[in-house]
Amino acid sequence: xxxxxxxxxxxxxxxxxxxxxxxxxxxxxxxxxxxxxxxxxxxxxxxxxxxxxxxxxxxxxxxxxxxxxxxxxxxxxxxxxxxxxxxxxxxxxxxxxxxxxxxxxxxxxxxxxxxxx
Amino acid sequence: xxxxxxxxxxxxxxxxxxxxxxxxxxxxxxxxxxxxxxxxxxxxxxxxxxxxxxxxxxxxxxxxxxxxxxxxxxxxxxxxxxxxxxxxxxxxxxxxxxxxxxxxxxxxxxxxxxx
Numbered sequence: 001x002x003x004x005x006x007x008x009x010x011x012x013x014x015x016x017x018x019x020x021x022x023x024x025x026x027x028x029x030x031x032x033x034x035x036x037x038x039x040x041x042x043x044x045x046x047x048x049x050x051x052x053x054x055x056x057x058x059x060x061x062x063x064x065x066x067x068x069x070x071x072x073x074x075x076x077x078x079x080x081x082x083x084x085x086x087x088x089x090x091x092x093x094x095x096x097x098x099x100x101x102x103x104x105x106x107x108x109x110x111x112x113x114x115x116x117x
Numbered sequence: 118x119x120x121x122x123x124x125x126x127x128x129x130x131x132x133x134x135x136x137x138x139x140x141x142x143x144x145x146x147x148x149x150x151x152x153x154x155x156x157x158x159x160x161x162x163x164x165x166x167x168x169x170x171x172x173x174x175x176x177x178x179x180x181x182x183x184x185x186x187x188x189x190x191x192x193x194x195x196x197x198x199x200x201x202x203x204x205x206x207x208x209x210x211x212x213x214x215x216x217x218x219x220x221x222x223x224x225x226x227x228x229x230x231x232x
């Protein structure tokens with residue numbers, strides 16, 4: 001069964017709206033979660049690393065004021081796309097690493113398809 | 118910096134045949150992990166197989182095997198006895214073994230399996 005739950009699966013909203021995406025680890029505590037963005041037929045690009053109880057680490061070129069990340073508990077990280085515009089339309093997917101050694105795979109949520117009209 | 122290269126944008130194979138998806142990588146880390154994920158058109162990322170940099174034997178998981186050639190920095194995925202359900206995007210990824218480090222992905226290969 002799923003070990004990472006992501007919600008919502010689909011969002012369609014008007015330009016200027018802020019959208020919150022939730023990522024939950026199920027049955028395990030994830031001190032670190034990751035947020036990726038994927039355009040059609042392209043690879044997953046890391047946006048930021050979300051650390052429980054501290055500020056997220058953003059990749060170069062990712063606007064931290066645009067993409068707000070909160071990791072308030074060991075099982076929940078949220079990504080808020082603020083004042084979304086059509087160019088923010090994309091597939092957003094989160095992941096969490098199973099606790100333990102580095103050979104543990106990252107488990108991914110099912111992703112959120114965001115369409116800004 | 119770490120880098121993953123997948124040079125095959127698309128691959129075509131017939132059912133029951135084997136197929137190899139190429140992956141080369143670059144890293145200055147001594148300890149690292151290599152992963153393959155499958156992404157169907159529905160979008161979810163499905164973990165397939167893992168190879169550690171110090172593993173002496175090639176990893177295998179059912180119909181999936183990883184042809185790991187450390188000196189050449191390659192980690193090719195071999196799918197045996199292809200099935201129609203194998204049609205998907207396949208991503209090679211790597212990560213250092215430190216806790217809290219993210220996976221870095223290649224550009225992916227689209228595999229199409231025909232009957």
